Amino acid sequence: MADHGSWDQPFSIAGTTLGSRFILGTGGAPSMQVIDEIITASGTAMCTVSMRRTDAATGGSLVDVLDRLGVRILPNTAGCRTAREAVTTAELAREALETSWVKLEVVADETTLLPDPFELLDAAEQLVARGFTVLPYTNDDPILARRLQQAGCAAVMPLGSPIGSGLGISNPHNIEVIVAEATVPVILDAGIGTASDAALAMELGCDAVLLASAVTRAQNPAMMASAMANAVTAGRQAHLAGRIPRRSHAHASSPLEGMAIL
Amino acid sequence: MADHGSWDQPFSIAGTTLGSRFILGTGGAPSMQVIDEIITASGTAMCTVSMRRTDAATGGSLVDVLDRLGVRILPNTAGCRTAREAVTTAELAREALETSWVKLEVVADETTLLPDPFELLDAAEQLVARGFTVLPYTNDDPILARRLQQAGCAAVMPLGSPIGSGLGISNPHNIEVIVAEATVPVILDAGIGTASDAALAMELGCDAVLLASAVTRAQNPAMMASAMANAVTAGRQAHLAGRIPRRSHAHASSPLEGMAIL
Amino acid sequence: MADHGSWDQPFSIAGTTLGSRFILGTGGAPSMQVIDEIITASGTAMCTVSMRRTDAATGGSLVDVLDRLGVRILPNTAGCRTAREAVTTAELAREALETSWVKLEVVADETTLLPDPFELLDAAEQLVARGFTVLPYTNDDPILARRLQQAGCAAVMPLGSPIGSGLGISNPHNIEVIVAEATVPVILDAGIGTASDAALAMELGCDAVLLASAVTRAQNPAMMASAMANAVTAGRQAHLAGRIPRRSHAHASSPLEGMAIL
Amino acid sequence: MADHGSWDQPFSIAGTTLGSRFILGTGGAPSMQVIDEIITASGTAMCTVSMRRTDAATGGSLVDVLDRLGVRILPNTAGCRTAREAVTTAELAREALETSWVKLEVVADETTLLPDPFELLDAAEQLVARGFTVLPYTNDDPILARRLQQAGCAAVMPLGSPIGSGLGISNPHNIEVIVAEATVPVILDAGIGTASDAALAMELGCDAVLLASAVTRAQNPAMMASAMANAVTAGRQAHLAGRIPRRSHAHASSPLEGMAIL
Incomplete structure (x- = not known):
């Protein structure tokens, strides 16, 4: 897809370059079979793998598929609700998957699946101290994002809206504030429902x-994976290209000057 | 870009197949020079050419460039404010450019650049009677779109927001209603500011x-042209792929079932 | 309620002063019984009465109730789909209700209930010629609103969103444009679902x-009537009071200067 | 205004009843002079008083005015950036103003004025332990709101958008989630720009x-105070009255049944 x-x-x-901005x-x-298809269609260079959740449907060895396709594995701590659980899960992942990278997810409850700011920061600090490369899933609060960076996280991953909601980016202003002061990559994580949401995330910087769900639960997952890949590229290009300002009034694309080309 | x-x-x-959904x-x-670049970057198969507006900056022969690049010409009647002016302009275009296709634009004034529903429908009826293939630029009123179709227009082209405003799609619901009952292609025309707007238009169906302006007036027109092309593809794919429903609550991508892969 | x-x-x-801005x-x-309650709770000075629709539930004589409560009657042409029907209905209303005021409603179909711009303008012109005071229900197209004013209408009544949808004001920008150039009163008609929608309409000018529906179909119609009355007043006051500008950044209400009051 | x-x-x-829902x-x-006018026009029963900010313009004794008008004083800790500062400020306020109520404000910086979740919760816990009635200004994160309640706060006061921004309620969904699980009053604090924003806050529950700023910095502060008072009442009534559902299609208010009243 992308031709960086x-x-x-x-x-x-x-310090590790990834060949795609779509995780x-x-x-x-x-x-x-579908996982194989969506990875290919997405052009992704890194997939998250849950250490504590599983799908009976997929069974088999997800890790083997990722290895075969040359896709980097990012273990996550989905399902953890305390710093202690998250640290233990990350350590197990490091041992099992031979990577010190971890998507840190510490949610407050199983209903909202929203991050617990206190357990999250605690876990991030512990994991950084243990030598992990920590990518925390966080809410869209710019102050928490700042604290996670100060704790040594390698990226911040704010939500657009709750996990699996498909509501898109509820508060674009917060994402812009996070981007404006970030010193590490900002990765929009959670809430995306369709391609325009992904494009918007990139346009916000x-x-x-x-x-995950927006692709895996779409009626045609492989086509949606391709849609998202194209949307990420489109949004990135639009961000770099410098969009026109919003105007409250119309603005003719060309001045009126009589019969121009005749 | 697109691989239809x-x-x-x-x-x-x-009845004429176009190789791109981006006009x-x-x-x-x-x-x-920029026109050449953006046409190439956009992968477009058809460009509008104003019969009554011109840019001193571009000068030269736009038509020659389009011919060289193999891009279909769609003359427009930009600047016309009455049915009479629009019909005359369309006739001049047919003679000069040897095409009976016309983007019909009849605006009520130079401030809002909004279509005049009465002059527009009148012009559409006259042009259809004269054998033109009429693509009218219209507002987002589903009833006017219906009337234009009943008059024999080959497509309807509702605005997202005023020309050049970059405000995106102000009333997505109206666009959905127009799409739902359309018997001819619906082309979102005017108001798009950035890639996510274009993706949304396609997602709406x-x-x-x-x-024009969103690309030609971007800081980097060629990159924005590519962004828009990718966004149109992304939005089309997302539309076909069947997005996940919006939920007011979170929804875990996988059930929690202990240590899955270890 | 209001104390003008x-x-x-x-x-x-x-030229006729009404004691309330809530119709x-x-x-x-x-x-x-409910009609009696909501009229009282709303403080309204004018109620619409349908000449072609009726509610079995209400039966009785709505006109008698309005007379008793001292509320002006505004007959409407709901259910009319052609200029001819609307003109006939208005004439019947004038005879039966002894008022030359009419809320002109000419819809394109029973599904969208959207105004038909062509039949609407035709009817407006005919009714003005016949000496009616015409208040047309229209879509949110500024050009159609302009044309209706040029035809001699005494007010324009753009929709916020489709009748009974409760979607609020889908395109506030259009309403602002209509207000900015209006030479007669602008009355937001249709689509309001709750109090904040009504306040916004007034804030837009x-x-x-x-x-109707937002009150009559609420779970507690009388309380919602009062809510709407307060919202109309609130929105009108806010419009006149001159709101603070929107800022993309925070702004402390007071400068920081040490212990102020101790 | 309100007639509870x-x-x-x-x-x-x-346990303390306030005569108004507008603080x-x-x-x-x-x-x-303006403070006097807006308090009267607002019908408020409680005003915040900053212990660390001041306005040269107002000078005089705000506390005396509030006492004279019979309005309860709610000291705030605006300008505090650490739990330690906030606790000290609250203690000074308790001594000076003879109230154990405090609006707890602990912001992360003077640019965003966003709450620091960590210092805020720490301060709340300390103040509750010291016998204060704590009303914390918080962001719109439902998890932080939950934690503050668990810490014994007497209310939670989430922002709609940044202080003084006038952007309204950026993420209504989060406010709804906070309201849904709250066991103490939820008070929308910060971001309101105009009356419809205030009505919406109440409609969300x-x-x-x-x-403050939306009134004090309006062009006509007293009129805006009245607007906000009416909007709070309107939104509260609308919330209690049970609004109609949003529909994607039109819905006639009455069935069509021929000439009804003639």
């Missing part, structure tokens, strides 16, 4: 997008 | 997108 | 609000 | 609204 060399800076996290989660996919 | 054969139906107007206007481009 | 004398100009249509429709009310 | 006895439950915080801040008022 010609028009964009490479996208890097913690894919696989939760919710109906089969390993996010460095990448992470999503 | 594999995943989409071809896009046709009045480009060139008004506002700073030079012929529009068959194509027409824009 | 002290802080607002009186609200007049065609009430009664369609959908479950009983005459509308002179009055007309609604 | 007849249609609403009284509004109480920590006013006075920061930004151009003079003591908030128990009260707190604002």
